[in-house]
Amino acid sequence: MFEPHPEHILLTPGPTPIHPRAQQALIRPMLGHMDPEVFALNSEIQADLRVMYGTEPQAFTALLAGTGSLGMEAGFANLVEAGDEVLVCANGSFGSRMAEMAGRYGARVRLVTAPLGEAIRPQDVAAHLDGVNMVAVVHGETSTGVLNPVPEIAELVRGSGALLTVDAVTTAGMEPFHMAEWGVDYAYTGAQKCLSAPPGLAPIAVSERAFARFSARRTKVPLWYCDLEGLRDYWVDHTYHHTVPVNLHFAFHAALRAALEEGLVERQRRVALLGQAITQTLAPLGFSHYVERPQDRLPTVLALRLPDGFDDAGIRQALRRREISVTGGLGPTAGVIWRLGLMGESAHPAPYRALMVALEDLLGERGLAGRFDEAVHGVLV
Numbered sequence: 001m002f003e004p005h006p007e008h009i010l011l012t013p014g015p016t017p018i019h020p021r022a023q024q025a026l027i028r029p030m031l032g033h034m035d036p037e038v039f040a041l042n043s044e045i046q047a048d049l050r051v052m053y054g055t056e057p058q059a060f061t062a063l064l065a066g067t068g069s070l071g072m073e074a075g076f077a078n079l080v081e082a083g084d085e086v087l088v089c090a091n092g093s094f095g096s097r098m099a100e101m102a103g104r105y106g107a108r109v110r111l112v113t114a115p116l117g118e119a120i121r122p123q124d125v126a127a128h129l130d131g132v133n134m135v136a137v138v139h140g141e142t143s144t145g146v147l148n149p150v151p152e153i154a155e156l157v158r159g160s161g162a163l164l165t166v167d168a169v170t171t172a173g174m175e176p177f178h179m180a181e182w183g184v185d186y187a188y189t190g191a192q193k194c195l196s197a198p199p200g201l202a203p204i205a206v207s208e209r210a211f212a213r214f215s216a217r218r219t220k221v222p223l224w225y226c227d228l229e230g231l232r233d234y235w236v237d238h239t240y241h242h243t244v245p246v247n248l249h250f251a252f253h254a255a256l257r258a259a260l261e262e263g264l265v266e267r268q269r270r271v272a273l274l275g276q277a278i279t280q281t282l283a284p285l286g287f288s289h290y291v292e293r294p295q296d297r298l299p300t301v302l303a304l305r306l307p308d309g310f311d312d313a314g315i316r317q318a319l320r321r322r323e324i325s326v327t328g329g330l331g332p333t334a335g336v337i338w339r340l341g342l343m344g345e346s347a348h349p350a351p352y353r354a355l356m357v358a359l360e361d362l363l364g365e366r367g368l369a370g371r372f373d374e375a376v377h378g379v380l381v
């Protein structure tokens with residue numbers, strides 16, 4: 001029989017532990033998806049998402065009934081038509097996923113790449129902008145722990161007339177995101193990453209400019225389920241489109257409220273300080289930053305190069321037996337790095353202190369937990 005451990009510690013780059021208020025909201029009794037109370041709840045979610053993404057006051061926001069990848073797919077399905085030129089910034093596996101999806105919706109894909117562990121260079125984007133209908137970029141590349149320079153790229157794209165799609169899965173909700181100010185047209189995330197809500201919802205935001213572009217399409221959106229028109233029927237006009245997962249909406253609403261109450265600036269500070277404390281604690285063991293340039297480091301996914309001879313798989317298995325989940329590298333970085341998640345509820349000292357205690361024991365390394373306590377002391381509670 002499946003029996004989950006009550007105190008499992010998730011240090012993965014998603015999913016993250018469910019926020020206590022979201023967990024509580026999950027036990028509310030079911031309501032219908034057309035219930036007036038649910039529409040009131042949805043309106044609050046839409047308003048809070050405008051704050052989280054930093055949109056124009058009238059921007060369309062909604063939850064899609066699926067994970068972050070559905071948010072990604074919906075952007076291409078709605079805003080790309082066959083034959084469009086789409087420039088995709090691909091410096092990791094989620095950038096590659098974007099390119100794959102754009103291609104499936106008929107885009108002619110141009111790739112701008114960067115070596116693994118390095119950010120996309122804005123000048124490389126500028127050099128390939130001619131005739132482009134859309135630029136797509138992952139803000140925080142989870143596969144390598146790299147932060148791409150979205151504000152700089154947005155500045156270049158804004159003047160070109162192309163739409164800008166940003167994967168905000170590892171950033172929105174954990175730090176201020178300025179969709180309107182930067183000039184982002186479409187952004188999405190997944191509920192289970194920075195907001196610590198259960199997986200199964202993709203919060204999206206669409207700029208007025210992008211919605212106008214969508215409305216001028218020559219062809220029907222090939223993906224009925226996420227057609228913005230159908231979504232607007234439900235989220236704005238309150239007519240039936242599909243049965244939304246109401247219980248997930250309850251939990252998402254609670255988690256997003258909690259994030260905004262804490263404040264995005266405060267959350268950003270919490271992540272930065274904790275990341276610093278973890279790195280400082282592990283450095284004497286031979287762990288070091290995988291991403292060379294400090295400005296290219298994604299604060300919410302701490303990518304640490306493993307010490308020489310470190311038994312990656314063995315140690316992670318031993319940690320798993322102690323109810324601690326840690327994620328290694330992906331593809332070319334497998335066995336080379338650990339990716340420690342600092343999103344939402346995993347970005348607190350307590351779960352990382354538990355990791356230090358376990359490593360102290362597994363590696364026979366005295367004083368690790370004490371060093372961690374010292375590093376976080378006074379800066380975080």
Ligand SMILES: *Cc1c(COP(=O)(O)O)cnc(C)c1O
Nearest residue numbers: 067068069094140142167169190
């Ligand atoms: C997790 C993730 C996704 C995909 O989200 P799913 O919820 O797994 O579908 C997309 N982009 C980035 C950057 C991610 O970290």
